[in-house]
Amino acid sequence: MSRTLVIVESPAKAKTIEKYLGRGYAVESSIGHIRDLPRSAADVPEKYKGKAWARLGLDVEDNFKPLYVVSPEKRQHVARLKKLASEADEIILATDDDREGESIAWHLYQELRPKVPVKRMVFHEITRDAIQHAIEHPRQIDTNLVEAQEARRALDRLYGYEVSPVLWKKVAPKLSAGRVQSVATRMLVERERERMRFVSGTWWDLLVTAATRDGETFPARLTDVDGVRLATGKDFDPLTGKVKKGTEVRLLDEAAAKALADGLTGQTLTVTSAEEKPFTQRPYAPFITSTLQQEGSRKLGFAATRTMRAAQRLYEQGYITYMRTDSTNLSQEAINAARTQVKAMYGQPYLSPQPRVYAKKAKNAQEAHEAIRPAGSSFRTPESLRGELSGDEWRLYDLIWKRTVASQMADARGRSLRVRLTGKATGGEEVGLSASGRTIDFPGFLRAYVEGRDDPNAALEDRETPLPPLKEGDRVHAESVKPEGHETQPPARYTEASLVQALEGAGIGRPSTYASILGTIQERGYAIKKGQALVPTWTAFATSALLEHHFGRLVDYDFTARMEEDLDDIAGGRAQRVPYLRRFYLGENGEGVALRPLIDSKMGEIDARGIATIHVPKLDGSGIEVRVGRYGPYMQRGEEKVNLPDDLAPDELTFDAAAELMSRPTGDRVIGTDEATGHPVVARAGRYGPYVTLGDGNPPIRSASLFPSDDLKTIPLERALRLLSLPRLVGVSEGEEIWAQNGKFGPYLKRGNDSRSLATHEQLFTVTLPEAEALFMQPRFRARGAAAGPLKSFEYEGRAPIQLKSGRYGPYLTDGERNATLRKGEEEGTLTAERALEILEERGKEPKSKAGKPGRKTGAAKASGTKAKTGATKTTARGSTVTRTVAAKTPARKAPASKTSARKPAAKATPARTKTAPKAPATPAKAALTWADLKPHLGVLSEQERALVTATRDQGRKVEEVAPTLGLDVKKAKGMALQASKKLNQAARGE
C-alpha cells in the first residue's frame, strides 16, 4: 500500500488531521520553523566562521544570501522527518497558508531532499470537508511568497543585529533594537512623555437629583450658566492645566459651585426638550489572538502569557481551534454549531436572522486560520465541561464560547433618551442642565456577552439607565444639588492588552509574537509593570530618543506597514528581494534607508552623553538634569548627584519630587567622632562598595574601603578609624618608603613605582619590613597568579598536553600556544581529552601579542596610519610591530610627564585611550595595513569621511584642526575618523 507523508506545523493539528485522512496517510509536524539564520557565532558552521558577515548570517556582499542552520534542539526532529520522508511514496507539505508557512514548506523541501513527488496543500479550517477538499486540490510551493518571507527575515536580522550594537556603544550593553520592539517601546515612551508634560486642571459642576411630581427621581448635570457653556475636561489645555485660549466657557471654582448649588436647591426646573432615539448594537466579531488577550486581561485579569498558556492547553486537548490567528472568519461548521446552540439555549428570537460573516480584516492579516472558537461541529457548553476543565482553562473556554455564540445572535435594541432642563437659581443665574438615559428593549447578544465584563447579566443592568417618562414643558423639582469637583486626567498608560491592541492596529507584530513582545521589552529593561500599567524606564527614554533622532525611519509607526506593502509586491512577483534588501541596507541613489552607511556616519556623530540626558519638561530651568549612567538613572544639579529610585515612574518626577530627592539624606551614617581631629566619621555606600570617611564634606578629608569582613551597618568607630589610618608606612627599603595600602585590586605594597599584592587585607596592618622586602624580591603577581595551577591536564601522543585552567573569564583550555574559553554546556567535570583537543583545534586562539607592551597602547591605532607612510609598502607581521613601536613614541612623550606631575590630565586622558586602544591589538594579528594599502579604497568612504582622512593622513593635520573646516565638532570628527579607518581597513582586506 502506498504511504503519503503529510507535514503540518503543529503536532496537535497533525493528530486531528490524521483522524480525518485515515489509512495510507501518516501526518507529522514540523513544530514550527525548522531552520533559521544562526543566532550567534556559536551556531555558525566552521566553514563560515571567519567571514565578515558570519555575525549577521547573511552574506551582505553576495545578494544577501542567507546562511540557514538547523537549530540544535531541532536536529533530532528533522532527522526523524528525513527518515519518514525516505520511507514515503509521496509527501504533502501542508504547512499554514501564509508567508511563514510557505517558507516552512520550502525549508522542509530543502532539508528533507525527498526523492518522491512533493505537493503543497493548504486549508484554513480543520474540518473533514476542508481537509478533503485540500487533498484534492494540491498546488506547488509559491517561490515568490518564500522570497517575501526571506526578505522579511533578512530585514529583521539586519535591523536587529546592526542597530543593537549602536545601542551597546551609545547607551548600555545588551540592549536591543528591532522593527517591532523599538516601535512598541516608542509607543510607551511617547505616552509617558505626554504624561510628563501634562498639567492637570480643576473644574466644578453640579449634580442635581431631580424629582417628578410622582416622586420619581433621576440625575441631571449642570451644563451651562447664563447661556454660557460650562467648562469640562476637554476644554482644558493639557500643557497648562488651564482652559484653552479662545474657548467661550464658564469655569466654576469650588466656592462658585457651592453658592450656585445653594441657590438651586429646591428650585423648579422645566423640561425644554426630551429626545428619544432608537439604537441597535451588533455583536462583536469572534476572537482572534489580540482580542482574546485583551478580553482575557479585561475580564479575567490574565496577563497575555497566561491567556496564551491556557489557550494552548485547550487547543492541544481539542477544546478550541487554533489560538494564534488574525482571522475573524468562522467555518460553516462553526456557524451551524453556534446557531443551533443559540436557538436551543436562548430561543429563536435571539438568533441573528442571517448567519453573520465578519469580514473586517485586521491590518496585514494573513488569515491562515479560523477565528478562535470552540472546536467541533457542535460546541460543548461551558457547564458541561465544569468537571473536565480546571480554573484558567475553564474560564477562558467560557469566554471563547460566549463570544462565539454571541457572534451569531441578534442585535441588541434599545432607546437612548436625552432631556434638557432649565431653571433659575435664587441668585438670579439662569442654568441649563441635561440628563440622559438608556433603555434596552431587547438585549439580543448582550444576554451572552458584554465586552469588558465578566457577568453579562450584571453588566446588562449597568447598561440601563432609565429615565422617567418626560416631555417638553414638564416641571420637576431640584430635590438636592451636589457640587462636584473634577480634575483633568493625563492619558492613561498602556497596559499589556492596550499595547497589543495598538500594535495590531498599526499592523506591527503577529499573533504568535504579541505575548513575547511584552516579555522582550520588559526583559531588556525598557518597561516595568506597575499593576496593569506598562511604565517605560529611563533607559527606554534614552534608547527611543537615540532611535528617533538618528534612525527616525526605523521607528516610524508605519515602517512595518510600508514593509508589508513591499513584501506583498515581492510575493506578487512585482518586486525582487535582493534589490529591496539592497535599498534597505546599502541604499541606492540616495534612496532607501541605507542602514549600513547610516550607522557608519552616526557612530561618530551620536553623542552618548547627550543621548543619556533625558528631557524632563517639568525640570526645565531648575538646573537639574536626568541621566542614565552605568549605575542606573540619576539626577544631577551642578556637582550634586542623586540616584533615582527604581520605583519612580518618569511622570512622577515633578520639580517638587526632584527637589525632595536632592535634599534627602543619602543614607550616610555618622558613626562617631575622631577625637584627634574632631571630625565626624561617616559610613557610606559608594559605587565601589561600602567605605568610611573622615569628615562629612564632599570630598571628605580621607576615605577608606571596608574590608570584605567588615559590615557597613555594624562597623565600630575604632575599626573605621583603623581603616582610615591606612596607608601605613611599613618601613624604608633601598632608600624608598614601603607603604601598605588598599586599592582597587585589593591590598598591596608600594615601593616607589613598584608594587606587590598582599594575600589578605589584614596583612595591611601586620606585614613587617622584612616580609615586605621578601615580597619585593619575588617577581610580580607571584602572590596571586602562581597559586592557580591547572585544574586538569590532558596528555596526548605527539602533541603538547592541554591544560584546563581557571581564568578570570571562567575555565579555559590552553596548550601554551593557543587558548580557548569553555562555552555554555561544556562542563569542566565531564570534559574528555578527546573533546578538549577538539575544542582547542576548533577555536583555539593565539593570545594577544606580547610585543605591544613597551610603549603602552596609547593611540596606536591612529598614530600607526600617520607614521606608516614612511614605512615599507609591504608589511609583514613583524614589520607591523616595528611600526607600532615607532608610532607609540608620539604619545609616549606625554605619558610620563602626565603621570608624575599633573594627576588630573592623566585621569582625564584615560577614557579617550580606552576608546581607541581596543583597536590596536587587533591590528598586528591581521598585519597592519599602511596608508598606501588603504589609499586605493578611499572610494568606500563618504565625502566628509574622505576629506577628514586625507587631511589627517596625507597632510598630517590634526583632527581638532580639520574638524571645524568640515563643519564638524571635534568629538564627532574623532568618531568619524575611527569609523572611517575601520571601513578602510575592511575594504583593503577585502572583507
Next chain:
DNA sequence: CAGTGAGCGAGCTTCCGCTTGACTT
C-alpha cells in the same frame, strides 16, 4: 557618584516568527 598600583586566554550581547516540550522554581 571616593580614590587607589599591575596585569592577565576574551567573547558575547542583539532581531522576528513559526512551534513544543524539557527543564527548574
